[in-house]
Amino acid sequence: ELSKRLSVVAELLREQRVADIGSDHALLPVYLIREKLATAVVAGEYNPGPLAAARRQVKAAGLSGRVDVRGGDGLEVLVPGEVEAICLAGMGGGLIRDILEKGRREGKLEGVRELVLQPNIGAELVRAWLVRHDWYLDAERILEEDGKIYEVLRASRPAESRSLNARLYADGALVLGGGRALPGRQLYRLGPWLLREAGAVWRRHWESEQAKLERVAAGLGKASGPEAKDKAREVQVQIETIKEVLACTS
Ligand code: SAM
Numbered sequence: 001e002l003s004k005r006l007s008v009v010a011e012l013l014r015e016q017r018v019a020d021i022g023s024d025h026a027l028l029p030v031y032l033i034r035e036k037l038a039t040a041v042v043a044g045e046y047n048p049g050p051l052a053a054a055r056r057q058v059k060a061a062g063l064s065g066r067v068d069v070r071g072g073d074g075l076e077v078l079v080p081g082e083v084e085a086i087c088l089a090g091m092g093g094g095l096i097r098d099i100l101e102k103g104r105r106e107g108k109l110e111g112v113r114e115l116v117l118q119p120n121i122g123a124e125l126v127r128a129w130l131v132r133h134d135w136y137l138d139a140e141r142i143l144e145e146d147g148k149i150y151e152v153l154r155a156s157r158p159a160e161s162r163s164l165n166a167r168l169y170a171d172g173a174l175v176l177g178g179g180r181a182l183p184g185r186q187l188y189r190l191g192p193w194l195l196r197e198a199g200a201v202w203r204r205h206w207e208s209e210q211a212k213l214e215r216v217a218a219g220l221g222k223a224s225g226p227e228a229k230d231k232a233r234e235v236q237v238q239i240e241t242i243k244e245v246l247a248c249t250s
Contacts, residue, residue: 099199
């Protein structure tokens with residue numbers, strides 16, 4: 001059975017011709033075909049071990065005609081125009097952003113209408129990249145599985161992406177204490193839809209981020225020197241922001 005995390009990725013996908021990049025065991029492609037959520041899937045893998053595992057899995061499922069397993073780096077395995085949607089799941093946000101950026105420069109995003117992205121960490125890097133390249137973040141989910149919290153983002157490219165993004169990340173999505181507006185750029189971390197929804201899992205995620213930062217702050221408090229002081233101040237500002245956001249969304 002598919003993990004909850006990958007089920008959410010599958011649920012957000014709307015397009016029929018899909019690429020799953022960094023597919024590992026090709027669990028998502030096999031599921032998408034079996035559940036008739038996609039008609040054809042390209043499974044891309046860079047590393048030989050997972051690539052062999054993906055090939056085995058697809059063959060065992062009898063889906064070699066529908067899932068095309070290809071070895072290569074990021075989007076280089078794609079022919080421009082062949083897929084409508086790209087999934088990148090279970091990687092760091094920095095890697096997801098780098099793969100998208102390299103693919104964009106090589107024209108691999110032409111004809112792609114949808115991105116479904118599941119960064120394990122560093123989701124803010126992905127959100128910032130999407131805005132920079134006029135992809136509109138049209139859905140976000142957050143879920144907990146086996147004690148870990150995951151964010152899943154979906155982006156598309158409507159004609160009015162730029163104004164939609166401007167509205168999505170406008171200052172003041174949340175009014176903080178003293179009538180101050182939350183700066184829009186904070187939404188790259190918090191998630192613009194996740195913040196508006198402020199569900200239980202999202203709150204737990206930010207409570208645990210706050211606790212982590214407090215441990216960092218305690219460590220820095222013991223260190224001396226101007227760099228540690230600067231860092232401590234920065235961490236303190238982050239802690240205060242999280243506290244305020246949690247207070248204002250409860
Ligand atoms: N997408 C699957 C999931 O969400 O369960 C697998 C996630 S796995 C942790 C990340 C996979 O990405 C690994 O199998 C790794 O080999 C692959 N990978 C890392 N960098 C890659 C790249 N530049 N191009 C293609 N695959 C890559």
